Every structure is written in C-alpha cells, then in structure tokens.
Amino acid sequence: MSSTEVEAVLSLDRVTVAWPAPRKGESEYVAVEDVSLEVGRGEFLSVVGPTGCGKSTLLNVAAGLLAPSAGSVLVSGERLQGINRRAGYLFQGxxxxxxxxxxxxxxxxxxxxxxxxxxxxxxxxxxxxxxxxxxxxxxxxxxxxxxxxxxxxxxxxxxxxPRILLMDEPFSALDVQTRQLMENELLELWSSDRRSVVFITHDLEEAIALSDRVVLLSAGPRTRPIGDFRIDLPRPRDVAEIRASPRFSELHVHIWRALRAEVLRAYAQSEGRA
Amino acid sequence: MPRAKAAHRELGPAALLALRVLLLVAIFFLWYGLVTLRFLPAFFFGRPFVVLERVGQWFASGKIYPHLGVTLIETVLAFAAGTLLGVAAGLWLGLRAMASALLEPYIKAANAMPRVILAPIFAVWFGLGIASKVALGVTLVFFIVFFNVYQGVREVSPTVLASVRMLGASPRQLVRYVYLPSATSWVFSSLHTSVGMAFVGAVVGEYLGSAAGVGYLILQAEGSFDIDTVFAGILVLTGFALLLDYVVTVIERRLLVWMPRAGRRE
Known part of the structure; x- marks a missing residue:
C-alpha cells in the first residue's frame, strides 16, 4: 500500500479492546481485535463498517480517551500515553x-x-x-x-x-442537504491545510466522496479491517457532483460487494441473538 | 403551567386576573360571613377586617419593618451559606467516587431526619439571636442544593466531558469549565425550593424562640390569644414569600440565558 511508505502520522499497532465479562462465567467481550491501521500525512481516511462494529471504539483509542487492552498507538512514531494532544475530535453527539x-x-x-x-x-x-x-x-x-x-x-x-482530525459520524444527525453542505465545507477547509483525517461513517457513499482511502471493518464482535481501497477520484471535489461520475459508481459497486457480505453477517448475528 | 396558558388564551389576561381577584375577595367574604354569623367562633378564627387593619397598622406605623428585616437577613444568610456548602460538598462528593460511597448512608440518614427538630439544639448552641435561625435554614437548604449539585456532576454529558478533555483541559479546568457550570444550572433549578426552605427555617426558628422577626410577632400574639394578629402575621409572611419567589424568578432569567426554555427557542 502506498499510504504506508511515507511516515505515518497516526498508526494503530495490533490494537485489541476487550471489555471484562459482565458476570462470572461469561466470556469477556472483545470489541475490536488485532487491528493495525495507518494514516499518512495529509491523508483523508474513512473507516466504514456496519452499525455496532466498534468504529467509535477504535477512534477513542486513537484519541487516547480509551486505553487498548493490547497493542499500542503511535503518534508520529511516538507511543501514545493519555490524551492524544496532536488530535482534534469531532463527536457524533x-x-x-x-x-x-x-x-x-x-x-x-x-x-x-x-x-x-x-x-x-x-x-x-x-x-x-x-x-x-x-x-x-x-x-x-x-x-x-x-x-x-x-x-x-x-x-x-x-x-x-491539530495534526490529526478524528471524526465520528459527525454529520449523521443532519438532514441530507445540510449534510452535503457540511461535507463540502469540510473538504474545502481540509484542502487548505491538509491535515490527516480519520473519518468514521456507516455511509459508504459519504466515505467514497470524501476520502483518499476507505478501510472496511468487519461486523463485531472481534472487529478487524477486511478491506482497504484507494479512492482515486480527482480533487477538488463536490460531494454532490462526484456521486454522478462513472468512476464513483465503479468504486461504489466494487467496495459495496465486500461490505454487503459483512452487513449480512452482522444482520444474521443480531437476528441470532434476538 | 400549560393549563394556565390555555386559560390565558381562552379568557384573555385581564379577565383571568379579574377572576382571580374575585376568588380572593369571595374567600375573604366567606370567611367574614362565617365569623359574623357565628358559624365560626371569632376567638379561634379571627375577624378578617381586624386582620387587615392589623396589617395596615404594622406598615403605617413602620413597626413591621425591623421584624421583616430580621427575617429577611436570616433567610438570605441561610440561603447563601447553605448554597455555598451544598455546592462545595456536592462537587467534592460528585467527583470522588470513594468518598461518596463511604458517606452515602450517612447523607441519606441526615436528609431523612426531620431537621426542624434540630431547632431547640441550635437555640441552645447559638442562642436566641439570628445565628440559630440561620443554622436551621442552612440544614434545610444544604441538602436540596447538595443533592442537585451531586446529581448535576454525575449527569454531565459524557460527550461534552470527552470533548473538553480532547481540547486539552486539565482536571482543574474541567471543574471550572464543565462541572461547575453544569452544577450551577442544577442549583438554579432548585432555587425556588431552596429559597423557600431558607424562609421556612427562619420563620420556624423564630417561632420556636426568638426576640425579633415576623415569627416572633406570631409567637407573641399566640401567647396572648390574639388570633387576629396571628393571621396578620401569616398574611405578611405569605406576601413576603411571594415577593421572594418573584425576585428569584427575575434573577434566574438573567443568569440562565444559555438554557433552552420550552417554547422560547429563537
């Protein structure tokens, strides 16, 4: 992958997050397992996965709000301890x-x-x-x-x-029009100084329209990355217009095939639990 | 009060006010009629016009002002001291899980205890002056404020907290920028109750033993079976309580501009 060749601004190295068992005799809940992820300088990375797959957990680990059970977080090559002072966090709520x-x-x-x-x-x-x-x-x-x-x-x-911008489905509560406006504004602000961005979303179209790279996560528990796709759409982009381009459709079909299997798996699991 | 608002719309504010005044006058004359026609003994129930006259005399002669002043000072002091202590204790225990776990049963016990019963003890400790009334008021106000702040600290939005931490706040800055303002809003939500309680503390304290204050006037009158003066005192206290409540409402409007109010979203 070309993104890993230059120095990574943020990298998760074999991160596992497990919650202790709720009752004695039950097994602990492993939210994410053995996840390695690197974000290059100035890169806009989106992380996409089905609902409840532990995307936010990963972001909290990267922010230093949550200490991983195993593995480590490196910020510009240094091991992260406590709050990530180089990162800004845009919350969902x-x-x-x-x-x-x-x-x-x-x-x-x-x-x-x-x-x-x-x-x-x-x-x-x-x-x-x-x-x-x-x-x-x-x-x-x-x-x-x-x-x-x-x-x-x-x-x-x-x-x-901040050198790194962490965003956890920041626009999911907005209506579609406002959301596209905000996405364009975000891209404009980002293009003026090219910070590294980790953008979490469950919306594949949003991810493709915004990013340089899209990482797919598997359904939880024991979430891990299952796909890494480079988005070679030209910039500057308009998120509404780019969706109409043929290359966008190609990428969308290609990534959706991989994602669909996971969505179905997550759905089957939640059905099985219920 | 949505019902009151609906009535406002149906009747118009002027008509509603007129009806309210009419109700007051009606109750007054019912009282007057029952006493004059001797359905109720005047000795126990007072004579309404004598009561009004007594109130008028108090204000005309200025005799009531020093007593009102004493009661007001007691109320304000009890409110201020009780609120300060309540905020401090609420913040401290809200942020210290260990201490709150340790003290929880004792706080519950202290709150469950009928604190009016402490009045005689306070009278022995602090004498019959202002201090014993303030002490009683403080025990009443403290718990209201304390529980609200304690709750407020624990119910700070975790997102806001995480966000402010990400912005680089130190633990002390978290208290100043997040916990304290959040707790303040809870204090204000209980302001009406706690001011009322400070007032109750002052009056009950006076009633149980004092040398000045409106409660003292009532106590004196009761001692000489002067039921008219007792009712006059109650009337003055009620008016005063309404005034206090109004002042609190005004202060609240000024200080809580940041709070969304139902139906007042700009």
Whole structure:
C-alpha cells in the first residue's frame, strides 16, 4: 500500500479492546481485535463498517480517551500515553458546552493551552468567520441549528490546529442537504491545510466522496479491517457532483460487494441473538 | 403551567386576573360571613377586617419593618451559606467516587431526619439571636442544593466531558469549565425550593424562640390569644414569600440565558 511508505502520522499497532465479562462465567467481550491501521500525512481516511462494529471504539483509542487492552498507538512514531494532544475530535453527539456562547466554545481550547484571552478571542472570531458564523458569536448552542452547532464544533477543534482530525459520524444527525453542505465545507477547509483525517461513517457513499482511502471493518464482535481501497477520484471535489461520475459508481459497486457480505453477517448475528 | 396558558388564551389576561381577584375577595367574604354569623367562633378564627387593619397598622406605623428585616437577613444568610456548602460538598462528593460511597448512608440518614427538630439544639448552641435561625435554614437548604449539585456532576454529558478533555483541559479546568457550570444550572433549578426552605427555617426558628422577626410577632400574639394578629402575621409572611419567589424568578432569567426554555427557542 502506498499510504504506508511515507511516515505515518497516526498508526494503530495490533490494537485489541476487550471489555471484562459482565458476570462470572461469561466470556469477556472483545470489541475490536488485532487491528493495525495507518494514516499518512495529509491523508483523508474513512473507516466504514456496519452499525455496532466498534468504529467509535477504535477512534477513542486513537484519541487516547480509551486505553487498548493490547497493542499500542503511535503518534508520529511516538507511543501514545493519555490524551492524544496532536488530535482534534469531532463527536457524533452534541459536544459543545451549552453554557458557553459559540465564541466562548471556540476559544476554550486556546484558553486551556494558556493563550492570552484577547488573542484567543481574536483567533476564535477568525475561525467563526471561516465557518461562516461571525454573526453568531454571542449565540448559545441551543439558539443555533444543528448544522450551525456542527460548524461551531468544527471551528472549536480546528482553531487548535491539530495534526490529526478524528471524526465520528459527525454529520449523521443532519438532514441530507445540510449534510452535503457540511461535507463540502469540510473538504474545502481540509484542502487548505491538509491535515490527516480519520473519518468514521456507516455511509459508504459519504466515505467514497470524501476520502483518499476507505478501510472496511468487519461486523463485531472481534472487529478487524477486511478491506482497504484507494479512492482515486480527482480533487477538488463536490460531494454532490462526484456521486454522478462513472468512476464513483465503479468504486461504489466494487467496495459495496465486500461490505454487503459483512452487513449480512452482522444482520444474521443480531437476528441470532434476538 | 400549560393549563394556565390555555386559560390565558381562552379568557384573555385581564379577565383571568379579574377572576382571580374575585376568588380572593369571595374567600375573604366567606370567611367574614362565617365569623359574623357565628358559624365560626371569632376567638379561634379571627375577624378578617381586624386582620387587615392589623396589617395596615404594622406598615403605617413602620413597626413591621425591623421584624421583616430580621427575617429577611436570616433567610438570605441561610440561603447563601447553605448554597455555598451544598455546592462545595456536592462537587467534592460528585467527583470522588470513594468518598461518596463511604458517606452515602450517612447523607441519606441526615436528609431523612426531620431537621426542624434540630431547632431547640441550635437555640441552645447559638442562642436566641439570628445565628440559630440561620443554622436551621442552612440544614434545610444544604441538602436540596447538595443533592442537585451531586446529581448535576454525575449527569454531565459524557460527550461534552470527552470533548473538553480532547481540547486539552486539565482536571482543574474541567471543574471550572464543565462541572461547575453544569452544577450551577442544577442549583438554579432548585432555587425556588431552596429559597423557600431558607424562609421556612427562619420563620420556624423564630417561632420556636426568638426576640425579633415576623415569627416572633406570631409567637407573641399566640401567647396572648390574639388570633387576629396571628393571621396578620401569616398574611405578611405569605406576601413576603411571594415577593421572594418573584425576585428569584427575575434573577434566574438573567443568569440562565444559555438554557433552552420550552417554547422560547429563537
């Protein structure tokens, strides 16, 4: 794989995450097993898998929010301990502090890092402008729409200029139109400074439209990567237009075949359990 | 109160207010009628117009103000001290799993105990002045605030917490930026109850032994079987409680702008 030839900004090395058995006599629950994954500099990687396959678990390991049971995480070659300070995390759910205005939310990370309040405020304003919310700095999260809240969260993360951006189905709660807008905005922001991105989604089309590379995960438990596909669509892309291109359809059919088997397996398992 | 709102729409605010006043007047005259026609003995039930006159005299002569002032000071002090202690204890125990596990049964016991019964002990410890009333009020306010903060700390959204940690917050910054504001919102949600409890503590304390305050006036009047003055005192206390509640509502509106209110989403 060409992605592994240059230095990896983030790599998971044979990571296993197991939860202890709920009761005595039962076996422990292995969420992900023996997963190795590398993200190159400036690479946009999407991780796709059926619902409940442990995608978020992997991302939490990469973020340092969750310590793996076995294996290790390397950030620019160094072993990760504690929170991953090089990474920004965009969560699936509502992650803004509801008691702070949009601007106060964006500047929070800078204040944590010891930036002077005035400088932090200026940089926060600048980022709010970049995500098109300069008029809403004083609004509280509940006064903003879902898409606007996601933009604030994006600014809140990017203002810290993380080397790696971890995204956990960040747009899944948005309606289709807002979602495509946000995806295009994300691509535009990303193309201006080319950070490494790990984008988690269960939506294969979204993954193909956004990424340089798509990794497929198997159904859980004992999730592991089962496919690694390079997406050679030209950039810059428009996520709505790119879906109409023939190459997109080819890639989609190709990857979907691999994914479908896993979806069916996950479905059979959940049926068997029920 | 959605029902009240529906009534508002049906009747119009002016008509509703008129009806409410009418109800009050009706109850007053029912009381007056029952006493005047001797269905109820005036000795035990008071005479409504004498009660009103007594209230009027108190305010006209200014005699009531020092007593109201004492009761207000007791209420405010009990509320402030009880809230501070409750927030501190709630934050501390909410963040320390070990300590909270250790203390849990004792906190439950202390909360289950009828704390009004502590009033005589406080009177012995702190005398008949303001301090013993404040102490009683504090024991009432503390637990309300404490349980709310404790709950608030434990129910902080895990996503917000993880997000703020990812933004680089230290444990101290987590307390300042997440736990404390979250706990504050829970304190405010219990503000009406806790201010009311501080007031109850003050009045009950006064009633059980004091030298000043509205509770003291009631105690004095009761000692001389002056039931009209007792009712006058109750009337003043009720009005005062409503006023306090209104002030709390105003403060709440100012401080909790960030909170979504049902039907007020911009």
């Amino acid at each position: 509502e992650a803004l502090m509801p008691w702070r205005s949009a601007r106060e939310n964006v500047e929070a990370g800078l204040l944590f890092a010891g930036v002077a309040p005035r400088a932090a405020r200026e940089r926060a304003e600048a980022w709010l402008a970049r995500v098109g919310l300069s008029r809403f700095g004083d609004s509280y999260p509940h006064q903003l729409s879902g898409g606007m809240r996601k933009r604030v969260a994006l600014a809140q993360t990017l203002v810290l200029e």
